[in-house]
Amino acid sequence: MTANSQKIPLTSKDALLIADVQNDFLAGGSLAVPRGDEVIEPLNAYIECFRRLGLPIFAIRDWHPRGHCSFIEQGGPWPAHCIAETRGAAFAASLKLPPDVQIVSKATRTDTEAYSGFSGTDLHDRLRQRDVETVFVGGLATDYCVLNTVRDALAFGFRVYVLGDAIRAVNLRSEDGEKAISEMVRLGARLISQDRIVV
Structure with a gap:
């Protein structure tokens, strides 16, 4: 799906x-998300744009307890991952998060x-405390955490831009990522790339 071509001034x-x-x-x-490392460079460019204007940046993370319900050992679909306080749960070292980044930990309960x-x-x-009206969403993975975060943001009434150059999909089925993008757009999100941002 082609990214929206309109210019978007940050506010x-x-x-x-x-x-x-x-x-x-x-x-x-x-x-590992296939080609997941490819999101880091474009995300760093977005981070720089938002940092330059003093706009809030939120880094969302899985922060699982051991024995989390999503793990195969507990009957879930995924191998154990992002266990709190382990190296696997750490943000990528090359992701240039600013010192004042706001960290959001999810899936912190075993069940x-x-x-x-x-x-x-x-x-x-x-977000409401900061009077945010529009969110720009990127990261991993398109067909899971990005999709569901975008769904909820739209349901809460935020305007949503999906960073098409800074997302990658798990693609358990080869079309899952494209289906997720289509779903987000159908719900009202706009797909953009970094060259559309005006700082």
Whole structure:
């Protein structure tokens, strides 16, 4: 699907949401997203744009307890990943998160899965406290945490831009990523790339 070609000036009502750019989802990790490392360079460019204007940046992360319900050993679909306080749960070292980044930890309870950055977290309240109206969402993975975060953001009434050059899909089925993008656009999100941002 082609990214929207309109120019988008950043404003004080905007926030950047970065989903799950953690070691376990990158090359060599226990649940590596194919080509997941490719999101880091464009995300760093977005981070620089938002940082330059002093706009809020939120880094969402899986922060699982051991024995989390999503793990294969507990009957879930995924290998153990992003266990709190381990290297696999750390953000990628090459992701240039600013010192004042706001970290959002999800799926922190053993018995609860959470693909969305809003699920079981205070992300919505923190965005409202900053008078945010528009969120720009990128990271991993297109067909899971990005998709579900975008769904919830739209349901909460935020305007949503999906960073098409800074997302990659798991693609358990080869078309999952494209289906997720189509679903996000159908729900009202706009697909863009970094060259559309005006700082």
